[in-house]
Amino acid sequence: MEFRRINGLPPYVFTIIDSLKVEARRAGEDVIDLGFGNPDLPSPAAAVDKLIEAAQNPRNHRYSSSRGIPKLRAAAADLYQRRFGVELDPETEVINTIGAKEGFSHLMWVLLEPGDSVLVPSPSYPIHLFAPLFAGANVREMPLTSNQEDFFDTLRIRFEYSWPRPRVIVLSFPHNPTTACVDLDFMQKVVDFARERDVIVVHDFAYADLGYEGYAPCSILEAEGAKEVAVEFYSMTKSFSMAGWRVAFMVGNAETVAALAKLKSYLDYGSFQPVQIAATVTMNEAADFPSEARQIYESRRNTLCDGLARIGWEVEPPKGTMFAWAPIPEPYRCMGSVDFASMLVTEANVALSPGVGFGPGGEGNVRFALIENEQRINQAIRQLRSALTELG
Numbered sequence: 001m002e003f004r005r006i007n008g009l010p011p012y013v014f015t016i017i018d019s020l021k022v023e024a025r026r027a028g029e030d031v032i033d034l035g036f037g038n039p040d041l042p043s044p045a046a047a048v049d050k051l052i053e054a055a056q057n058p059r060n061h062r063y064s065s066s067r068g069i070p071k072l073r074a075a076a077a078d079l080y081q082r083r084f085g086v087e088l089d090p091e092t093e094v095i096n097t098i099g100a101k102e103g104f105s106h107l108m109w110v111l112l113e114p115g116d117s118v119l120v121p122s123p124s125y126p127i128h129l130f131a132p133l134f135a136g137a138n139v140r141e142m143p144l145t146s147n148q149e150d151f152f153d154t155l156r157i158r159f160e161y162s163w164p165r166p167r168v169i170v171l172s173f174p175h176n177p178t179t180a181c182v183d184l185d186f187m188q189k190v191v192d193f194a195r196e197r198d199v200i201v202v203h204d205f206a207y208a209d210l211g212y213e214g215y216a217p218c219s220i221l222e223a224e225g226a227k228e229v230a231v232e233f234y235s236m237t238k239s240f241s242m243a244g245w246r247v248a249f250m251v252g253n254a255e256t257v258a259a260l261a262k263l264k265s266y267l268d269y270g271s272f273q274p275v276q277i278a279a280t281v282t283m284n285e286a287a288d289f290p291s292e293a294r295q296i297y298e299s300r301r302n303t304l305c306d307g308l309a310r311i312g313w314e315v316e317p318p319k320g321t322m323f324a325w326a327p328i329p330e331p332y333r334c335m336g337s338v339d340f341a342s343m344l345v346t347e348a349n350v351a352l353s354p355g356v357g358f359g360p361g362g363e364g365n366v367r368f369a370l371i372e373n374e375q376r377i378n379q380a381i382r383q384l385r386s387a388l389t390e391l392g
Helices: 014-026 045-055 070-084 100-111 126-134 148-160 184-197 254-267 273-285 289-310 330-335 337-348 374-387
Strands: 094-097 117-122 138-143 168-171 200-204 230-235 248-252 323-327 365-369
Touching: 014 337, 045 273, 070 094, 070 230, 070 248, 070 273, 094 100, 094 254, 100 126, 100 200, 100 230, 100 248, 100 254, 117 126, 117 148, 126 138, 126 168, 138 148, 148 184, 168 184, 184 200, 248 254, 289 323, 289 374, 330 337, 337 365, 337 374
Parallel strands: 117 138, 117 168, 168 200, 200 230
Antiparallel strands: 094 248, 230 248, 323 365
């Protein structure tokens, strides 16, 4: 049987590392997994307690609303007002999605047709590349640089020289996997550019609350005129450590929100209502949780980067996200990221993500996820030191 929509997908390189990790653990090895960005912090007690209470009420067992219950959307709007100073109408400018990946993927179906084109940073979180491809669109990659002025110039040039002209620009800052960060001036330039050219900007704001050393990530909706051309995905996955709950929101341009709501009305009945109720209470009553999580991730970041520096692997400490993006050390660079990461699993019992898994632009790098405590991170450093003998 031919599965034409997925036959063109490349092998998911992360499964190579995962298979080696599973094999090593079956053999009794203690593999320290710093690859998959799966938050290890427990969800807020307020979320768990409210979920139990709401699940015990049979009235909450029926179908819900694909847009999200009204109080949930109101809580998201209140969060944006508190956190970013952005006013949102819960009825027209907020929609609940079953995680950001679901919302983003379905939004691409709404915005793009076969033959359309979209601008996406390179390297990129995989769904940012493949969701437009699932919609039949052509992906035009924009090499991401650490200098935001240079990246904006790249964006502008790639847009002007693409044909057909892109209908959508995809952004995500702080950026996964590179950890690149931007300021509000950059967001304003993008919004002004999009307004002049009648293009939609989709900003995946997964790491909205994970900024370090005084850096506070900005919402694209803080830019003047952003609601005319931009939508943004805010997720409770990292900010509130609620990965498995699958609670996210798309906010911003009312016309785009309505379009996604129309599609979702055909596809789902929303997430389990007790989950929505628990998420509502969490945003309202556990508002300090993102700050507490940020402090934990920042401490882990310091432990990791300081430890890598001690063994001769210089990695720039990230200003945001829950990752560190590390160039492969020169003596091992010829191996490529998949073979290098594979070697670290077998020789060091440390699992990392190969950079090429985020697109060709990620080759030559690996990604560390800050998903282990500091003791385990220090243990990983010791094991890496033993395996990477050519670092001296």
